[in-house]
Amino acid sequence: MNNTALKIQVEKIKVSKIDQVDFDNLSFGSVFSDHMLVCDYKNGSWEAPKIVPYQPISLDPSAKIFHYGQSIFEGMKAYKDENDEIFLFRPLDNCRRLNISAKRMAMPELPEEFFMEGLTALLELDKDWIPRNAGSSLYIRPFMFASGTGFHASPANQYKFIIATAPSGSYFAGKVKVLIEEKYSRSANGGVGYAKAGGNYAGQFYPTQLAVEKGYNQVIWTDDNTHENIEEAGAMNIFVRIGDTLITGPTSDRILDGITRKSILEIAKDEGIATEVRKITVSELVEAAKKGTLKEMFGAGTAAVVSPIATFGYRDTDYDLPELENSYASRLKKRITDIQYNRAEDPFGWRFKV
Incomplete structure (x- = not known):
């Protein structure tokens, strides 16, 4: 330019x-x-x-x-x-x-x-x-x-x-263990959750500290009203794979419209991965974990690109996710980073040469 x-x-x-x-x-x-x-x-x-x-x-x-x-x-x-x-x-x-x-x-x-x-x-x-x-x-x-x-x-x-x-260098390393938050909220209806306002992040620090004291790395935010719907993973959007379907919550005035999130949805479609943009309930997540149909959870954002979640905690119980050789998380991260570093074709027109 x-x-x-x-x-x-x-x-x-x-x-x-x-x-x-x-x-x-x-x-x-x-x-x-x-x-x-x-x-x-x-x-x-x-x-x-x-x-x-x-x-x-x-x-x-x-x-x-x-x-x-x-x-x-x-x-x-x-x-x-x-x-x-x-x-x-x-x-x-x-x-x-x-x-x-x-x-x-x-x-x-x-x-x-x-x-x-x-x-x-x-x-x-x-x-x-x-x-x-x-x-x-x-x-x-x-x-x-x-x-x-x-x-x-x-x-x-x-x-x-x-x-x-x-x-x-790389933002995250190692396995991430998260706690589903039921008391504190990241944002509320009619609020500023969809804006990248500094105060949104300041308000996250205390509940995250409490989770860290319990042995977790980060929190999973739920909706402010019922705490029944999964919304974000720390400072990132969240994706859940149940069976072979990749699911993420819809954006709203509570949830940031993540650029990595949008990119993952488009790449998944291009790769033939089934996707759903809908509400994900905590009970659905726990039930899928118990049945063994919960295959992956990961956060998505600029800093980490994709951050796989190894374990989530809910009401004093930890649920471990399986370690997959060919995970959606690694597959999607590679597609994005190959575009970012000019290692592959960019069919979406996302790459901007300086």
Whole structure:
């Protein structure tokens, strides 16, 4: 994409810190690349984005982000193929979802060209930070927050949009053990569950801590009203395989419209895997586990792509899932990652070359 349309101002870092990074031992999202994109909303409009060295942000103590939580974000990745060419995966979907979140949180929507051209310029500048190691990628975090000041409870009049990036290794490793949550809720009807608002994730931490204390890695969220329907797996969408059918819950104002979720459904259809988008009850899950027809459960999201679940707990009983040689989880993850890393054809038109 041509980056000249916006005439993005670039301030390069004086000395890169890339030589201090061990690219063979990257944890997730803890090392940050040299530059970031910054764009300010003032006087009713977005100013031109600029690229600056990665640095701390200075904010007034009365900035409304601290008081009323107007904060949204996205999660994306950039990939390098064996020829060092750079690719994104469905980036326009991230841009559109950011604006869906912004609208719900009474924040200004960001022009698509600011997002796409700004991101492309940032990746071209920091291209050496995109790792080529197997399973590694450059994690991209676009986010927006209220920078306007005042203690009055109302939307801010100023906002800041930033894209920061972090070279990262694989997100999850090992078997995941989850607990079905029956007391706490991630979101509610009419709420902000479908938006990628920071507070959604903050509210998950305490129930997850309680689950960890019981020996689990994560929680399975159920609906806020009856706690009878499976909704999400931690911070990811959830898929369940009963028999040979892959099932996931419908999106709603409680459930995030995951880009990986949508991709899995399309790939499954292309692979001839039977899929159903419908409510999944806890009782159906337990019954299938007892009968032996529950073959797989896995979370789906940008960071992990696919995270297989080995065990789920419900009312003081743990249910182990079988270990399958040719699981849907591994099959679908391979299809997605082969597209992302330009190792296979992309019949869906998802891959975006930078």
